[in-house]
Amino acid sequence: MNYEEMGKPSKGLRLAFAITSVLFLVVLAISPLKDLLQQWKRYKKEFVHFAQTRPDTKRLLADFHSGIDQIWIPNLNVVDRCSTCHLGITQPSLLDSSVPEPFRGHPTIPHRAKEWGCVVCHRGQGLATEVKEAHQTTLAWEQPLLPVGYIQASCGVCHRSEIPDTPKLNRGRELLEDLNCVGCHRLQGIERPAMIGPDLTEVGNKVSREWVYKWLKEPRTITDSNGNVVVNGYENEEEPRMPQFRLNEQELRALSGYLSSLKSKPLEPYKFDARVIAAWEKKADLAQQGEVRFRQMFCVTCHSLAVTRAGETKLIGGDIGPELSKVGSKVNGDWLIAWLRNPGEYLPHALMPQYQWTDEDLFKVTRYIQSNLTDPDLLSNLPSLGPPRPDEIQLGQRLFLEKGCASCHAIKGVKSPSDFGPDLSQLGSKTVSQLLFGEARIPHTLVAYIRAKIADPVSVNPAARMPQYHLKPEDLEALTAALLSMTGQPATAAYAQLVVPAPQARFRPAGKFGEVYERYKCYVCHRFNGFGGTLAPDLSFEGSRAQRPWLIAFLRNPQTLRPALTSRMPQFGMTEEEAAILADYLGMVTQSPSVNPDSVSPKEFTPEMANLGKQLYEVKYQCQSCHTIGATGGYVGPNLNNVGNWMNAAWITAWLKNPQALVPDTIEPRRDFTDEEIKSLTAYLTTLRQNPHIPAPRGTVGTPGGSR
Amino acid sequence: MKRSGLLLLLAFVMLAVQCSCRGKTSSAQTDPTITAYDVERDWTNPDRLIPLNFEQSQGKRVFYEKCVWCHAEATPAGPSNRSNVSPTPSLINDGSILNPLSDEFLRNIITLGGSAMGKSAMMPPWGRTLSQEEIRAVIAYTRAVAQPPYHPPARPASQYSVKQTSKEEGSTK
Numbered sequence: 001m002n003y004e005e006m007g008k009p010s011k012g013l014r015l016a017f018a019i020t021s022v023l024f025l026v027v028l029a030i031s032p033l034k035d036l037l038q039q040w041k042r043y044k045k046e047f048v049h050f051a052q053t054r055p056d057t058k059r060l061l062a063d064f065h066s067g068i069d070q071i072w073i074p075n076l077n078v079v080d081r082c083s084t085c086h087l088g089i090t091q092p093s094l095l096d097s098s099v100p101e102p103f104r105g106h107p108t109i110p111h112r113a114k115e116w117g118c119v120v121c122h123r124g125q126g127l128a129t130e131v132k133e134a135h136q137t138t139l140a141w142e143q144p145l146l147p148v149g150y151i152q153a154s155c156g157v158c159h160r161s162e163i164p165d166t167p168k169l170n171r172g173r174e175l176l177e178d179l180n181c182v183g184c185h186r187l188q189g190i191e192r193p194a195m196i197g198p199d200l201t202e203v204g205n206k207v208s209r210e211w212v213y214k215w216l217k218e219p220r221t222i223t224d225s226n227g228n229v230v231v232n233g234y235e236n237e238e239e240p241r242m243p244q245f246r247l248n249e250q251e252l253r254a255l256s257g258y259l260s261s262l263k264s265k266p267l268e269p270y271k272f273d274a275r276v277i278a279a280w281e282k283k284a285d286l287a288q289q290g291e292v293r294f295r296q297m298f299c300v301t302c303h304s305l306a307v308t309r310a311g312e313t314k315l316i317g318g319d320i321g322p323e324l325s326k327v328g329s330k331v332n333g334d335w336l337i338a339w340l341r342n343p344g345e346y347l348p349h350a351l352m353p354q355y356q357w358t359d360e361d362l363f364k365v366t367r368y369i370q371s372n373l374t375d376p377d378l379l380s381n382l383p384s385l386g387p388p389r390p391d392e393i394q395l396g397q398r399l400f401l402e403k404g405c406a407s408c409h410a411i412k413g414v415k416s417p418s419d420f421g422p423d424l425s426q427l428g429s430k431t432v433s434q435l436l437f438g439e440a441r442i443p444h445t446l447v448a449y450i451r452a453k454i455a456d457p458v459s460v461n462p463a464a465r466m467p468q469y470h471l472k473p474e475d476l477e478a479l480t481a482a483l484l485s486m487t488g489q490p491a492t493a494a495y496a497q498l499v500v501p502a503p504q505a506r507f508r509p510a511g512k513f514g515e516v517y518e519r520y521k522c523y524v525c526h527r528f529n530g531f532g533g534t535l536a537p538d539l540s541f542e543g544s545r546a547q548r549p550w551l552i553a554f555l556r557n558p559q560t561l562r563p564a565l566t567s568r569m570p571q572f573g574m575t576e577e578e579a580a581i582l583a584d585y586l587g588m589v590t591q592s593p594s595v596n597p598d599s600v601s602p603k604e605f606t607p608e609m610a611n612l613g614k615q616l617y618e619v620k621y622q623c624q625s626c627h628t629i630g631a632t633g634g635y636v637g638p639n640l641n642n643v644g645n646w647m648n649a650a651w652i653t654a655w656l657k658n659p660q661a662l663v664p665d666t667i668e669p670r671r672d673f674t675d676e677e678i679k680s681l682t683a684y685l686t687t688l689r690q691n692p693h694i695p696a697p698r699g700t701v702g703t704p705g706g707s708r
Numbered sequence: 709m710k711r712s713g714l715l716l717l718l719a720f721v722m723l724a725v726q727c728s729c730r731g732k733t734s735s736a737q738t739d740p741t742i743t744a745y746d747v748e749r750d751w752t753n754p755d756r757l758i759p760l761n762f763e764q765s766q767g768k769r770v771f772y773e774k775c776v777w778c779h780a781e782a783t784p785a786g787p788s789n790r791s792n793v794s795p796t797p798s799l800i801n802d803g804s805i806l807n808p809l810s811d812e813f814l815r816n817i818i819t820l821g822g823s824a825m826g827k828s829a830m831m832p833p834w835g836r837t838l839s840q841e842e843i844r845a846v847i848a849y850t851r852a853v854a855q856p857p858y859h860p861p862a863r864p865a866s867q868y869s870v871k872q873t874s875k876e877e878g879s880t881k
Contacts, residue, residue, distance in 0.1 A: 148743055149745070152745070625792070635792060669834050
């Protein structure tokens with residue numbers, strides 16, 4: 001081999017060299033090519049084509065530039081490049097659903113994308129410029145896009161107090177509270193309420209061991225004719241607050257044994273006079289009379305009963321108290337009488353008011369409950385339990401703590417555990433790598449994880465202590481959204497200023513009024529300055545609205561004011577004195593600043609004005625579409641037959657001027673009445689009076705409005 | 709040279725395939741409880757959920773606060789007031805009556821009341837109670853729940869976009 005030949009590379013080598021150079025060039029070209037072919041560039045080009053097909057091309061292309069678009073809001077820690085591809089989100093002309101994604105306009109919402117960015121609500125990666133990285137979980141980017149169905153969770157990150165715009169989130173938060181999730185978990189913004197389940201210190205006096213066994217096994221009591229659970233034991237169509245625990249036979253026996261042994265002081269039966277009872281019992285229809293009384297007292301405002309119509313079982317009635325269809329087979333008769341006489345003695349935080357019973361009514365209603373609201377099969381199909389053995393009681397006591405029962409139920413002397421379950425106050429900001437999916441065959445996302453955990457806790461973690469809730473699908477979604485909103489501390493200081501704290505209102509007056517208020521639990525249904533229930537009218541300004549004699553008569557014997565409502569004010573059997581205490585306090589304290597009692601003097605009203613008012617009511621404004629006078633009219637507003645005795649003229653005048661100023665969420669629309677029309681309508685309405693002989697309370701006789 | 713050209717072509721093809729694969733996102737979910745801001749049950753078919761966007765959802769809230777009493781067969785409180793009102797108000801989902809009415813007419817009758825529009829005075833004016841946004845939202849909700857479904861009147865712009873849709877979809881996906 002000579003030098004020349006040595007210098008000449010062989011054919012094979014030359015070929016290899018050629019191939020490697022080409023490969024090298026290709027590899028070199030990949031990077032610029034990749035850059036050239038980037039998805040967002042393609043979308044940019046497509047948008048330009050697309051814009052040219054639209055009539056408003058000029059406007060669509062006014063803001064267009066070919067590079068990466070970015071919304072940068074340093075205060076919120078927002079760097080969003082979403083508008084690089086979503087080029088039409090701020091264009092109102094592209095809202096139409098026929099516009100192809102990613103160019104479609106963003107539907108109307110209260111926040112503007114330019115001020116807030118996209119990721120604040122939608123999550124995902126604002127920095128990413130590739131479809132997959134921006135929207136989905138990848139190895140490097142852990143925060144996927146939130147499905148629109150849960151987007152309200154993002155509202156809840158800042159809006160910690162309730163806003164009307166987010167129905168799903170509000171429902172979820174309501175459930176978190178109602179189901180007492182804070183009993184075991186730490187959750188942001190939700191205070192731990194009083195023990196949600198009944199105090200069990202004396203439960204052995206109330207129910208039998210068999211009933212506890214059955215309840216623990218399946219806390220739903222109502223079944224249809226085929227034995228299927230159609231509605232549950234607590235709320236109409238809703239979950240009983242008591243969830244189902246996974247207990248084996250031994251545990252059921254132990255817990256039922258322990259609980260039934262809890263009776264520290266024996267129940268002292270309330271003594272009716274035996275001779276009187278004998279006289280009552282001569283009447284054959286005692287239970288029927290009790291039923292009539294039960295209905296008259298409107299127990300169904302808070303309690304529901306199962307009604308079977310055409311083979312379909314439904315719960316009718318309120319959901320504040322437990323459902324009562326089978327309560328006669330559940331509770332001990334002596335306990336029932338003691339409870340009805342004074343619920344606060346057995347359960348200090350009971351919502352049940354203390355009715356003023358006559359012995360006869362109490363006896364009749366108890367008889368009705370025990371003979372009609374029963375189910376002879378309730379405790380059939382149970383193993384014979386007998387009195388509990390000491391070892392069962394001991395095991396039951398331990399299980400009571402281990403299973404988390406003490407998080408919802410108090411027993412005197414048993415300490416309730418704190419932080420029994422995991423802290424969930426930052427669950428919504430967890431990344432996928434922080435979650436343990438176990439054997440669960442679900443998509444590895446936070447949303448799927450939360451849903452699976454609530455739907456079936458053991459599906460994710462076989463050793464979970466969390467009991468089984470049977471939620472309706474929409475409630476499951478609502479709870480998931482509410483949990484996704486739990487992101488702990490705001491991400492930046494700017495957020496912290498935006499967070500709206502949940503309001504905490506309390507109205508617990510002292511004195512005589514406070515005592516009566518507490519005895520009849522007015523706040524369970526009525527609202528006072530933002531505190532209390534929403535079942536019945538808001539009484540924050542009741543003193544401006546109602547006349548004292550009417551108020552007293554109504555409290556003693558409530559009549560139907562709003563015919564459309566199925567729930568009614570119960571008849572408490574209040575004494576005159578109690579009614580007067582309530583009426584005086586309401587008259588003095590619950591006054592609206594928008595109603596000046598001296599602004600209207602009813603003496604000025606003439607029959608001509610009243611006649612004109614009648615014309616306006618019936619012809620021009622046709623108020624009868626919603627209000628009833630006589631026997632005709634609508635159900636929406638209150639019945640006005642007695643409005644002259646009921647309401648103050650000043651209130652009527654102020655109300656006609658602007659109803660929302662007095663009751664912000666009232667249905668009544670604000671009208672364009674002239675002052676003259678308001679005067680005439682007020683004059684007419686004050687002439688509407690029924691049974692003028694309202695019994696005046698003893699001692700303090702007040703003329704209408706005079707006591708204030 | 710032929711071979712290397714082939715190689716180059718192969719590289720391009722692979723790159724193109726890779727790019728087009730990335731463009732595809734996961735299959736669209738169809739459950740409106742997950743894909744929509746809010747849902748409303750179709751009154752004529754309880755199994756069907758109608759997806760609502762934010763504005764329609766606000767309309768749903770306003771409807772159930774103010775309008776439901778006369779424009780539905782059942783109300784949150786139980787019985788409907790519809791039978792007490794004459795002439796009988798139309799149901800909010802009755803597309804046969806409401807679809808032919810323009811958004812502008814609906815906005816006027818809600819704002820000014822029935823008597824201002826030559827209809828029954830039993831429909832009160834809501835212009836001083838509800839905001840313009842709320843009235844727009846109620847109309848949007850009405851359109852969303854209409855049975856038969858509501859189709860907005862055709863305008864030149866939307867005609868064009870409809871024609872374009874199939875082509876655009878083909879090229880993006």
